[in-house]
Amino acid sequence: NAGVTQTPKFRILKIGQSMTLQCTQDMNHNYMYWYRQDPGMGLKLIYYSVGAGITDKGEVPNGYNVSRSTTEDFPLRLELAAPSQTSVYFCASSGDFTAEAFFGQGTRLTVV
Amino acid sequence: AQSVAQPEDQVNVAEGNPLTVKCTYSVSGNPYLFWYVQYPNRGLQFLLKYITGDNLVKGSYGFEAEFNKSQTSFHLKKPSALVSDSALYFCAVRGTGGGNKLTFGTGTQLKVEL
Numbered sequence: 710n711a712g713v714t715q716t717p718k719f720r721i722l723k724i725g726q727s728m729t730l731q732c733t734q735d736m737n738h739n740y741m742y743w744y745r746q747d748p749g750m751g752l753k754l755i756y757y758s759v760g761a762g763i764t765d766k767g768e769v770p771n772g773y774n775v776s777r778s779t780t781e782d783f784p785l786r787l788e789l790a791a792p793s794q795t796s797v798y799f800c801a802s803s804g805d806f807t808a809e810a811f812f813g814q815g816t817r818l819t820v821v
Numbered sequence: 822a823q824s825v826a827q828p829e830d831q832v833n834v835a836e837g838n839p840l841t842v843k844c845t846y847s848v849s850g851n852p853y854l855f856w857y858v859q860y861p862n863r864g865l866q867f868l869l870k871y872i873t874g875d876n877l878v879k880g881s882y883g884f885e886a887e888f889n890k891s892q893t894s895f896h897l898k899k900p901s902a903l904v905s906d907s908a909l910y911f912c913a914v915r916g917t918g919g920g921n922k923l924t925f926g927t928g929t930q931l932k933v934e935l
Contacts, residue, residue: 713864740921749830751911751927752865757920765920799864803921808853808872810923812864 711735715800715813722790722820730785730816732800740803741783742810743767743775745796752799758783790820823848823916827926834902834933842897842929844912853915854895855923856886858908865911871895882906902933 716731734741739760744752754767758777772794774786783802787794797817801810824847834840846852853872857865869880876888886897895912909930913923 742922744925749927751825752925754922754924757922759920767922801865801923808915808921809855809867809870810921811867812857814864815862 713800713802713811713813715798715816717816718814719817720819722787722818724790724792724820726790727786727788728790728818730787730798730800730818732783732785732813733781734783734800734802734811735781736802736804736811737780738802738804738807738811739780740810741777742801742803743773743783743785744799744801745769746799746815747796755785755798787818792820794818795820823852823914823918823924825912825914825924825926827910827912827929829929830927831930831932834931836904836933836935837901840897840899840902840906840931840933842910842912842931844895844897844926845893846895846912846914847893848914848916849918850916854886854888855913855915856880856884856895856897857911857913857925859911859928860908868897868910902931904933904935907931907933 713734742757743755756775758764800813803810856868871888912926
């Protein structure tokens with residue numbers, strides 16, 4: 710089972726560049742999430758989606774955008790990358806009948 | 822707003838000894854509570870959850886957690902620690918708001934030594 714797949718695993722961006730972090734899940738989950746993890750800070754919710762076509766802001770949405778055109782995919786877009794966006798990004802999904810969320814392996818992003 | 826506190830940044834324990842990783846929470850309504858583990862350079866792996874029912878829940882790799890409503894706590898425990906249990910542990914809560922969103926604690930680094 711693939712579960713939640715994130716690409717790329719690592720990326721270095723220059724300040725001002727943009728990129729899209731890809732996330733796809735094969736569990737037919739309606740709920741999908743993007744978190745960022747910073748040392749000593751735990752995980753902070755960036756954006757989430759409750760189904761295709763529906764997205765909403767989480768705790769730290771500034772500088773990011775998302776879309777959810779299909780149930781499977783939930784890409785995260787960074788426009789005008791800044792050093793403050795250096796972090797590890799995790800995508801997760803959960804279903805209507807599963808309380809727990811399933812996480813991808815993460816994308817380590819460095820903005821220089 | 823929901824929140825989770827993990828008061829210890831690091832817990833050290835000798836192999837074979839019992840371990841406890843502490844977690845307290847704040848949420849409106851009945852909580853859904855979770856423990857996740859993260860090994861270096863890996864994603865989060867689900868360990869166990871409390872939804873309702875028995876206050877002692879058992880999970881993967883011999884871990885268990887005790888839900889205490891009066892103390893709003895959900896401490897993770899294991900009777901006999903292994904060196905391979907060394908990892909970063911996160912407690913999380915899901916409240917009754919829309920989106921099934923999880924709020925995480927800041928994590929506790931568990932170090933099990935020989």
